[in-house]
Amino acid sequence: MVGENDYKNASLTEVAEMAGVSIATVSRVINKNSNVNPETRAKVEKAIKALNYRPNRVAKRLRNKNASSNLLGVLIPDIQNPFYVDVLRGIEDIASANNYALIMCNFSQDEKKEEMYLDILQSESIDGLIAAPAHENDQKVIGIVNSGLPIVCVDRGLANVDVDLVLVENRAGAYSAVDHLAKKGYKRIAYISGMKQIPSSQQREKGYIDALRDHGIEIDSDLIKYGDSRHESSTKLCEELLDMPNPPDAIFTGNNLITLGALETIHKRGLKIPEDVAIVGFDDMYWSISLNPPLTAVRQPAYEIGKRAAELLIQRINDSSRSVVNMILKTELMVRSST
Amino acid sequence: MVGENDYKNASLTEVAEMAGVSIATVSRVINKNSNVNPETRAKVEKAIKALNYRPNRVAKRLRNKNASSNLLGVLIPDIQNPFYVDVLRGIEDIASANNYALIMCNFSQDEKKEEMYLDILQSESIDGLIAAPAHENDQKVIGIVNSGLPIVCVDRGLANVDVDLVLVENRAGAYSAVDHLAKKGYKRIAYISGMKQIPSSQQREKGYIDALRDHGIEIDSDLIKYGDSRHESSTKLCEELLDMPNPPDAIFTGNNLITLGALETIHKRGLKIPEDVAIVGFDDMYWSISLNPPLTAVRQPAYEIGKRAAELLIQRINDSSRSVVNMILKTELMVRSST
DNA sequence: AAAAAAATTGTAAACGTTTTTATTGCAATG
DNA sequence: CATTGCAATAAAAACGTTTACAATTTTTTT
The missing domain is CATH 1.10.260.40 (lambda repressor-like DNA-binding domains)
Known part of the structure; x- marks a missing residue:
């Protein structure tokens, strides 16, 4: 037997x-x-x-408290957002090429869950961590930075903390999107933002405002809506915008999920894009071309963000004294027919 | 200081x-x-x-070899496929509600990587595993079943092995899609399949063939294409279909990623859906309605698959003697305007 | 008040590794 | 021949827990 x-x-x-x-x-x-x-x-x-x-990796880790355990932690805010999935792929490719396994934690924009996962990661004796903090003053993540654990932040930085960082030009990216809309002649341009406390949301809002200002368009705060980066909230916010007595003629959506939510609402109402309302999204998706209509979007090099972050982390693990790197990647406006 | x-x-x-x-x-x-x-x-x-x-969780796990370490492993074939992301969310919700952390491994349909991750998971002393095996005769996964580690398979079963299993009626789901096409009057219906060795691909092909037969439509093997479930391969296969001297008037795509690839090709050629070619996809996405045109698709309850699997796994961990459960969930045809 | 029982706390072993230190055997050196 | 040096190996400690068992203190019973 x-x-x-x-x-x-x-x-x-x-x-x-x-x-x-x-x-x-x-x-x-x-x-x-x-x-x-x-x-x-x-x-x-x-x-x-x-x-x-x-x-037995567990015994190995326990014994070799300070040596390599070949385990990295990844903490991301929302696995449903295709952007983070691409980041994750980048991380994973580099990690597995360097013989690191990944323990992946998704906190669903929930700070309680984030705390739980950070506790777990710390007590798992990981070699290093790649994290997108909940916000700029995320004390839990700051505590980890101070503990000396090798860490790289992606997509979101920390206020007043020197830490390896990989993100994109959020302000410039948003600026290019809104600038494009203004040049096309749209006058009432709305912005549906992700969670207000996220640094990238703030930067994108800045780009939005700067672009309007440079085009001499007056800023109407009613045209700025703050959501929670979830699909459901963005459908609602888009409805609010369309219900205004003087609705927008164009919408700039702050991320992937918000874009999809807004599209859903617009389609449900039978409105024509871009004739009735134009839309530009932050975050491109490989299937953006198959949307109705093909979506104009600000492309972030998500896979590369993950790749670079993993490379930085492994470098940091091997040399904890190397100087801190902030890597800012470029965005690219993909013009299609939604504008 | x-x-x-x-x-x-x-x-x-x-x-x-x-x-x-x-x-x-x-x-x-x-x-x-x-x-x-x-x-x-x-x-x-x-x-x-x-x-x-x-x-320290590591010390705890080492000491309590047989007690609970509050750690579950998840092994999925493709994190880029939104279907698995939803499954993952279901797993994660149940796991974290029951105080289990997740170690998530994505093997990108690569059997070498799958083997590496299974090795790692085993040597991490996880309490249990949720896996979608590479294929029916996946010896590595079968080895784990035999080792007595609690395991639940999702989406894909194992040949001749009694194991807890959560999947959907793949044959019936595919049948409903192709039946729908046939009733609409389409005669040359193609099938772009995922990887041939995956059980679900085989079941869906069976549904496709049964439906054609029941409608008295002759099966043309040139209309069946096998891909690797990646976006790139499906664009190419769709091109091959459209280049045929006698091209299909409708396409049934075997999963999410294949659908998006096929759509991309069709749009690039400027063909009209469904006038020039109709399309039904296996796997619905919450943004299917925003595609051009809104996609007719077979909906799998992905989130629920994950949820059920996690519940079964936790039950199994707590009672290793309970009898094996095979849970088959229903699919639902979401009729929109791509057919 | 002595004995028994119960409650509380301490000691030490074990989980599976890596690594420091100690031991052994053997060849080379003077 | 006695010493030294080196290579190969073994023994033991340590990582941070849990737990069986032992030891101690307190309470109850007679």
Whole structure:
């Protein structure tokens, strides 16, 4: 009978027993750094194979508190947002190429959950962390920075804290979108923002306002709506905008999910884009071209953000004294037919 | 100076020292199950607070080999596919409500990566695993089933292995899509499948063929294309279909990503949907209504799949002897204007 | 008041590693 | 031949927990 024991995880002790050596020797064989007699090595390797031995990562981490555990943490605010999924892919490709496993935590824009996950990550003895903090004054994340754990922030920075950072030119990106709308002749341009406390939301609002100002368009605060970055809230906010006595002729949406929510509302009302209302979104998606109509959008290099962040993190792990890097990537306005 | 030590993780020993008791007592205070004098408890709790003590999960897992480590593994084939993201959300909601953390692994349809992640998960002493195996004869996953680790498969089953399983009626779902097309009068209906070795692809093909047969439509094997479930491959396969001397008048796409790829190709060619070619996708997305045109699709309850799987897994962890459950959820055809 | 029972706390082992230190055997040196 | 040096290996400690068991104190019973 093929019993359960066939699959039981063998330990160093069992390997040592089978090979007739001490566990120290087995460990030396595995971590090829030290001298061991070729014959002994052969015996041990045979036993390892026979028992299908795999080192226990938990024990390894406990013992090697300060050495590498080959484990990185990732903390992201919203797995439903395709932007973060692309960031994640970038991280994952670099991580697995460098033999790091990922423990991925999604806090769904919920600070309580964020705290829980940060606790868990810390007590898992990860080598380093890539995080998009809930907001600029995220004390939990700041605490981690101060603890000395290698960390790279993505998409969102921290106020008054020097930390490795990868993000995009949010202000400039938003500016290019609104500038484009203004040049096309739209006058009442609305902005549906993500959560107000997120740095990127603030930067994008700044770009929006700067662009309006440069075009001599008066800022109407009724045209600025703050959501929670979730699809449901953005459909509602878009409805509010369209219900105004003097509704906007164009909408700039602050992120992926907001764009999709706004589109849904516009379509439900049977309005024509861009004739009745134009729309530009922050965040491009690879299927933006298949939307109705093909969407004009500010493209962020999401995959590259993740890639760069992972590279920075691994560098930081290997050299904790290297100077702090803030990497600001460019955005690109993809003009299609929604404007 | 606020130094690094302020944030250093305290250990049981330090708490015990500060409170003037043994580590066993501290442990008892933390794991509220056993008797300890109220005064002692107060002293210990004060020390815990003062040192900001948090139990080390790694040590806990190592010690409690057989007890709960409050850690679940999730192994998914493709994080870029919104279907799996929704499954993940369902899993995560249940997991975090039950105090389980998630270690999430995405193998990008790459069996080498899958193997690596399964190794890692096993050696992390997880309590249980939710996995979508690479294919029906995935020996690595079968090995895990045999090892006795609690596991629930989602979306894809295993041949000849009794294991908890949550999936949808793939055959019936595909049937309803193709039946719908046939009733609408389409005669040359193509199928762009995901990876051939995935059980769900096979089941959907079966549904496709059964529906055609029931409508007396002859099966043309040139109209069946097999991709790798990635966006790039599906654009190419769609091109091949449209380039045929006798091209299809309707396409049934095997999953989310394939649908988006096919749409892209059709739009690039300036073809009208559904006049020039109709399309039904397997997998609905919450923004399907915003596509051009609003997409007719077979909806899978992805979130619920994840939720049910996590519930089953937790049950299994708590009672390894309960009988195996295969849960088959219904699909729903969302008729919009792409057909 | 002595014995028994119950409550509280402490001691030590164990989980599976890595690594420091100690031991062994053997060749080279004087 | 006695000493030294080196290579190979073993022994033991440590990482931070939980828990079985032992020891102590307090309470109850007789």
